[in-house]
Amino acid sequence: MTAAVAQIQTNSIEDAPLLKVQNLAKFYGSRVGCQNVSFDLFPGEVLGIVGESGSGKSTLLAALAGHHQPDRGTIHYRDQDILALQESERRRLSRTEWAFVHQNPRDGLRLGVSAGGNVGERLMSVGSRHYGNIRTQALDWLERVEISPDRIDDRPSSFSGGMQQRLQIARNLVTSPKLVFMDEPTGGLDVSVQARLLDLLRGLVRTLGLSVIIVTHDLAVVRLLADRLMVMKSGEVVEQGLTDQVLDDPQHGYTQLLVSSVLQV
Amino acid sequence: MIQIENLSKSFTLHNQGGAVIPVMCGATLTVEPGECVGLIGQSGAGKSTLMRMIYGNYLAAGGQIRIGNVGVVGATPRELIRLRRETLGYVSQFLRVVPRVPTVDVVADPLLQLGVSERQARCRAEELLKRLNIPERLWSLSPTTFSGGEQQRVNIARGFAHPYPALLLDEPTASLDAANRKVVLTLIEEAKSRGAAVLGIFHDQSARDQVCDRLVDVTAFAP
Amino acid sequence: MNAQAYNFAYLDEQTKRMIRRAILKGLAIPGYQVPFASREMPMPYGWGTGGVQVTAACLVPEDKLKVIDQGADDTTNAVSIRKFFEKTAGVEVTEATGEASLIQTRHRIPEQDLSKDQILVYQVPIPEPLRFLEPRETETRKMHELEEYGLMHVKLYEDISRHGEISTSYAYPVKVEGRYIMDPSPIPKFDNPKLSDSSAIQLFGAGREQRIYALPPYTDVQSLDFEDYPFEVSKAPHDCDLCGAKDTYLDEVITDDAGSRMYVCSDTDFCSTRRQNGHVGRLGTPVSSEVA
Numbered sequence: 001m002t003a004a005v006a007q008i009q010t011n012s013i014e015d016a017p018l019l020k021v022q023n024l025a026k027f028y029g030s031r032v033g034c035q036n037v038s039f040d041l042f043p044g045e046v047l048g049i050v051g052e053s054g055s056g057k058s059t060l061l062a063a064l065a066g067h068h069q070p071d072r073g074t075i076h077y078r079d080q081d082i083l084a085l086q087e088s089e090r091r092r093l094s095r096t097e098w099a100f101v102h103q104n105p106r107d108g109l110r111l112g113v114s115a116g117g118n119v120g121e122r123l124m125s126v127g128s129r130h131y132g133n134i135r136t137q138a139l140d141w142l143e144r145v146e147i148s149p150d151r152i153d154d155r156p157s158s159f160s161g162g163m164q165q166r167l168q169i170a171r172n173l174v175t176s177p178k179l180v181f182m183d184e185p186t187g188g189l190d191v192s193v194q195a196r197l198l199d200l201l202r203g204l205v206r207t208l209g210l211s212v213i214i215v216t217h218d219l220a221v222v223r224l225l226a227d228r229l230m231v232m233k234s235g236e237v238v239e240q241g242l243t244d245q246v247l248d249d250p251q252h253g254y255t256q257l258l259v260s261s262v263l264q265v
Numbered sequence: 266m267i268q269i270e271n272l273s274k275s276f277t278l279h280n281q282g283g284a285v286i287p288v289m290c291g292a293t294l295t296v297e298p299g300e301c302v303g304l305i306g307q308s309g310a311g312k313s314t315l316m317r318m319i320y321g322n323y324l325a326a327g328g329q330i331r332i333g334n335v336g337v338v339g340a341t342p343r344e345l346i347r348l349r350r351e352t353l354g355y356v357s358q359f360l361r362v363v364p365r366v367p368t369v370d371v372v373a374d375p376l377l378q379l380g381v382s383e384r385q386a387r388c389r390a391e392e393l394l395k396r397l398n399i400p401e402r403l404w405s406l407s408p409t410t411f412s413g414g415e416q417q418r419v420n421i422a423r424g425f426a427h428p429y430p431a432l433l434l435d436e437p438t439a440s441l442d443a444a445n446r447k448v449v450l451t452l453i454e455e456a457k458s459r460g461a462a463v464l465g466i467f468h469d470q471s472a473r474d475q476v477c478d479r480l481v482d483v484t485a486f487a488p
Numbered sequence: 489m490n491a492q493a494y495n496f497a498y499l500d501e502q503t504k505r506m507i508r509r510a511i512l513k514g515l516a517i518p519g520y521q522v523p524f525a526s527r528e529m530p531m532p533y534g535w536g537t538g539g540v541q542v543t544a545a546c547l548v549p550e551d552k553l554k555v556i557d558q559g560a561d562d563t564t565n566a567v568s569i570r571k572f573f574e575k576t577a578g579v580e581v582t583e584a585t586g587e588a589s590l591i592q593t594r595h596r597i598p599e600q601d602l603s604k605d606q607i608l609v610y611q612v613p614i615p616e617p618l619r620f621l622e623p624r625e626t627e628t629r630k631m632h633e634l635e636e637y638g639l640m641h642v643k644l645y646e647d648i649s650r651h652g653e654i655s656t657s658y659a660y661p662v663k664v665e666g667r668y669i670m671d672p673s674p675i676p677k678f679d680n681p682k683l684s685d686s687s688a689i690q691l692f693g694a695g696r697e698q699r700i701y702a703l704p705p706y707t708d709v710q711s712l713d714f715e716d717y718p719f720e721v722s723k724a725p726h727d728c729d730l731c732g733a734k735d736t737y738l739d740e741v742i743t744d745d746a747g748s749r750m751y752v753c754s755d756t757d758f759c760s761t762r763r764q765n766g767h768v769g770r771l772g773t774p775v776s777s778e779v780a
Binding site for chain 2: 196224244245249252253
């Protein structure tokens with residue numbers, strides 16, 4: 001055990017950020033989507049972004065993931081200037097080293113394609129041309145997200161919401177991405193299904209060493225998943241820090257309001 | 266190992282007219298390796314607040330906290346996460362876990378985060394659960410459904426899974442029966458003898474007498 | 489109809505120039521779908537309006553035209569298109585593959601190898617091979633632009649997972665010169681190998697979808713597949729019952745209420761030429777006795 005500890009001590013603190021965001025801004029006409037956003041995300045780190053609807057958190061996520069072009073600022077991924085990349089390179093990145101988990105699995109899945117085909121698509125898009133191998137990997141991933149292997153040829157339209165969401169995660173993670181964007185991944189799910197998904201995500205984050213940026217309005221979700229928290233209001237980050245510190249000792253008035261508004265169970 | 270100097274804390278309630286409530290100032294104490302220091306003072310005097318500041322859960326308004334060679338005040342989240350993962354353990358009064366995760370995995374979690382193999386981590390977790398008299402049939406269940414005493418023991422097992430060089434214990438023996446109380450005190454003794462610096466809150470006078478080398482009254486740090 | 493009221497081959501010269509520009513662009517970028525301003529033609533969509541416009545733009549008075557539908561010269565569609573150009577262009581027509589300078593086809597490639605003086609015009613219903621899995625045109629264009637073709641294999645994957653083999657038997661997707669994925673129109677996959685390295689010019693017209701694409705002569709065309717499920721040509725395990733050919737694409741014809749059936753070459757010209765040369769199949773009779 002001590003050997004393992006020693007190893008971790010030597011390799012973690014000096015490593016460079018995976019994602020470096022500086023002064024990012026996105027405007028919709030004269031209206032602010034988000035602005036003055038800067039942060040570093042390190043390998044293996046889970047960053048939660050919270051705030052109420054319209055606070056700019058989804059706009060920020062979309063800008064980071066390359067779904068739209070920000071108006072100001074820079075994004076560096078492993079020293080690559082993301083905003084200067086050719087579209088083909090950016091899209092390649094987004095189906096290899098990056099992944100995006102949508103709130104509604106229908107946005108992230110092909111409902112007319114079998115579960116196996118959904119998981120295999122990313123493999124095929126990076127050049128896998130061996131059916132047997134693709135299928136083996138698809139089965140492996142279905143198992144990892146706790147979907148019975150005998151559902152591999154079923155279409156996701158016959159799956160429950162929780163299963164669809166787990167399938168979307170498998171589809172995204174099959175190419176071993178480094179950075180995963182999640183937009184309210186537990187949003188439409190009932191509480192027991194949410195718990196299962198959270199557990200699954202936590203396990204995957206740890207075993208795969210994923211870096212995650214997760215947008216949610218659910219403070220309980222970030223408390224369990226996120227190492228670090230950014231609180232957004234009116235397009236700006238009003239507070240950031242260690243997740244439990246921000247939630248237990250919020251400094252900004254808005255965060256205090258947010259935390260005190262959560263219903264206690 | 267744990268050094269606190271001139272630490273102060275206040276809460277600003279922005280939604281209540283910006284009222285500033287000072288809760289602590291001038292807190293100073295040290296805990297040496299192999300030593301257990303007990304915090305005393307009546308309820309609300311700031312014992313838990315002090316613990317939480319040391320753990321980085323509450324932000325200090327001023328002063329210094331050092332754990333080994335890491336300064337907690339002003340540390341980045343990353344530094345704090347690393348400190349908590351490797352150096353500083355904390356047994357709070359509440360168990361907060363992802364629902365549905367089996368007890369044995371909850372206890373093994375701190376070791377897994379350190380990259381210890383799953384087999385080794387589980388082995389250590391099972392050993393602790395056994396010592397703390399959690400019946401084996403419960404190990405595969407989530408602790409969320411357990412009784413208060415059982416949850417507390419799971420929490421303790423989790424806190425002792427990794428041999429942290431510094432440990433914060435918030436009422437570790439509350440709501441435990443005599444037999445389990447004894448196990449916990451033995452665990453604390455063992456931690457001390459391997460050189461851990463332990464800072465604890467013990468309401469139980471006899472427990473305090475048994476493990477604490479010194480006591481610090483936090484009422485002295487009242488603003 | 490007074491055919492003289494129309495320009496040569498029905499379309500006005502400006503329209504033909506526009507279509508020729510699209511054809512030339514298509515030939516320059518093999519497999520790329522060139523948008524063009526498809527005109528209303530005096531026939532319904534689905535009857536070959538794309539092919540007819542391409543044919544009209546290519547025809548010159550010296551041309552000899554052949555029109556086939558599923559290999560046959562004598563179906564309604566083939567006969568009416570042939571008549572259409574006889575009337576509007578006054579060109580000579582033929583049923584003999586070897587004699588034709590321009591062949592318009594629906595769903596087949598003639599069995600006989602084409603030569604460098606010939607043009608083969610395909611009628612195309614849906615030119616976009618990615619359409620079945622990706623309904624957004626903006627996205628499929630982007631996928632072609634960036635060569636993001638993983639999705640095409642998803643379709644083949646689905647085939648294998650559902651049927652144990654790549655069951656797509658017509659409109660089987662191909663990759664052109666290692667670049668563009670192309671729908672070869674609904675020809676049987678039996679014909680796919682003939683797309684590649686052909687001496688003739690191959691032009692594809694989709695009237696409703698307003699797209700033209702092309703394969704210049706001697707273009708490399710590969711059918712997509714998996715390493716462990718390679719592309720295979722398939723045909724009915726029979727010989728032609730009329731001419732006895734063993735290696736042609738066959739149509740199945742039900743001959744009575746008892747379920748009797750016969751297999752005949754779908755390429756009628758190829759079959760009758762063989763019979764005239766004395767070949768006789770299982771149910772066939774020598775040509776001379778038929779005439780008598």
